[in-house]
Amino acid sequence: MVWHAETSELEPGPSLRAAVLAARVERHWPTVLHGVRQLYPGHAPALAGALAELVRTSVLQRPAPLFVRDLARDADPGWFQRADNIGYVCYADLFAGTLAGVAERLDYLAELGVRYLHLMPLLRPRDGENDGGYAVAAYDEVNPALGTMADLQSLATALHGREMSLCIDLVLNHTAAEHPWAVKARAGDPAYRDHYLFFPDRTVPDRYETTLLEVFPTFAPGNFTWLPDLRQWVWTTFHEFQWDLNWASPHVFQAMFEVMLQLADQGVDVLRLDAAPFMWKREGTICQNEPEVHVLLTTLRALMSIAAPATAFKAEAIVAPEQLTPYLGAGEPERHECDLAYNNQLMVMLWSSLATGDAKLMANALRRIGPIPSGAAWVNYVRCHDDIGWAIMPADSQSVGWDSFAHRDFLLQFFSGTFPQSFAEGAIFQYNPETGDGRTSGTAASLSGIERALTDGDEVHLQIACARLELLYAVVYAYGGVPLLYMGDELGLCNDAGYLADPAKADDNRWMHRPRMDWAVAERRNVQGTLEARLFAMFASLATDRASTGALDASGQLVVLQPSDPHVLAFTRTHPAHGTFAMLANFGHATTVVGLEALLGASAAGAQVRRARAATVADGTATLAPHGYLWLTQP
DSSP states (O other): OEEETTTTEEEOOHHHHHHHHHHHHHHHHHHHHHHHHHHOTTTHHHHHHHHHHHHHHHHHHSOHHHHHHHHHHHHOTTGGGSTTOEEEEEOHHHHHSSHHHHHHTHHHHHHTTEEEEEEOOOEEEOSSOOGGGTSEEEEEEEOTTTOOHHHHHHHHHHHHHTTOEEEEEEEOSEEETTSHHHHHHHTTOHHHHTTBOEESSSHHHHHHHTTOOOSBTTTBOSSEEEETTTTEEEEOSSOTTEEEBOTTSHHHHHHHHHHHHHHHTTTOOEEEEETGGGSOOOTTSOSSSOHHHHHHHHHHHHHHHHHOTTOEEEEOOOOOHHHHGGGGTOSSSOOOOOSEEEOHHHHHHHHHHHHHSOOHHHHHHHHHSOOOOTTOEEEEESOOSSOEEOOOOHHHHHHTTOOHHHHHHHHHHHHTTOSTTOOOOOEEEEEETTTTEEEEEOOHHHHTTHHHHHHHTOHHHHHHHHHHHHHHHHHHHHSSSEEEEETTGGGTOOOOGGGGGOTTTTTOGGGGGSOOOOHHHHHGGGSTTSHHHHHHHHHHHHHHHHHTOGGGOTTSEEEEOOOSSTTEEEEEEEETTTEEEEEEEEOSSSOEEEEHHHHHGGGGTTOEEEEEEEEEEETTEEEEEEEEEEEEEEO
16 A cells, blocks of 8 residues: 555555455455355355455455445444434436535535435436336446436545545445346347246236235236237236246346446445345235344445445335344344435324324334444435325324324325315325325325415415425434435425426326426525525534544434423433533424433533524423423533
């Protein structure tokens, strides 16, 4: 290793790379072999040999700056857990037109304290309808409308220069029917035929359908599609143009690992593993969360830990709480599986509490989520690109004496704006009349009441709506893990009906909460007294306060408390190097008073107010107005 002072860059030579490779292989290769033998017993020797050559070549040829980044993150495996790791989520085209345009807007993100940028699907999709970019036609190309792989690499380099990380989506469960693998399989190429799941008649599909769920029951019912040219059925969980991959094939495993390596070499820091729970099929089940899925992810994680350890895994697993923590490696024994996973339960419960004014259901549900390994972290969010599925578990609703079906229906009506006295302006997505289930679309500003207040010209209710939005994000920024700010929430962007003019989007109302960034509106963040200035400053200060609160490092211990007032959510985070943090949040519609010693015990002594809105502390007592909250710290 040679240090060049004039460039301040490490130049890793072949001998260093070989030594690093040997050390990583000794540590992680047993996990790879164990997984390969479990998943592909008849192909294990050949597959292990091919994978060994791939990781060897990757380490020896990894671009020097990324190899050095690997070394740094090997030394600091909790880099994504730090309190200053604040995320921002957007579609590149809606945010800035192209990847090059995104690179030109990094100053804007820096104003918000962003250190982690998640760009929604950007690999080349099929033409026409493509499920918002998730019908990928090429893993090795960027959507031409956004740029090229060189542009992606350039953006990653620019982000790294600002100590920011890049996250992109990698669709694991399926490809577009137009993907080269699918085209070759359709043409009968034996090397690709086993990449997908074909059936000559409905015998086997009908047996599977007895237990399978439907992801899009209204516009994509069923899980199989008839191919007239082949006179066969193909497995299509999501849409007829998205063919499920056959992960029981070792060829699929090897091919997808190669894709991961290619993306890692562009400088991608986090791979969001889309639809991970669906990767393994087993008759008689819903074909989600099967044990083999966890073996697949653990094995892929071990391979990446050898070849490109700077690249982390984020699980897109929107599943029941008891099935979620295993994606972070929880279990006996713990595994190194995904580094990050979406905390869907927190998101759902935040909106539920906002609608009801009651936090007890949320507290009970959050307490029921099991612990996660100290080396992993949640990704916490108020909303995302997707709809809100009202995952109210019966066990949680029963704990407060509520009926889960009735509560889900209430939330569906409330956030569509049809429930009396609702402040929301959302829309129902994918309502299933057979089950009564539905989901909700809408921007955070529209669901929290900002849109309605603006429409009515009601400044009083606008202030209340902004307080609701701040309360939601204050919890997300304080809960630990990586908080995600969805594009436009910092400006109060409301629902956008423009998608209705695009035939490829018109039947999917989720596009209403994926507005295009209006940079003229964004400029108003600098004009005192505007809504945009008010919200932007709030988010910037949230980031500053969070980044300087070490106890919010995700490796700390979280405890959800039981305050006497059911309208109050309270939790603590404790970190051995940074002390204790506590948050109290009043979701109720009346002012409440909380005794801190009774709630926090000994940690109440010496607690300092780190951040507050409509809340005060005096003589060991906290007073919180409606939608008021407190951040407290103790060394």
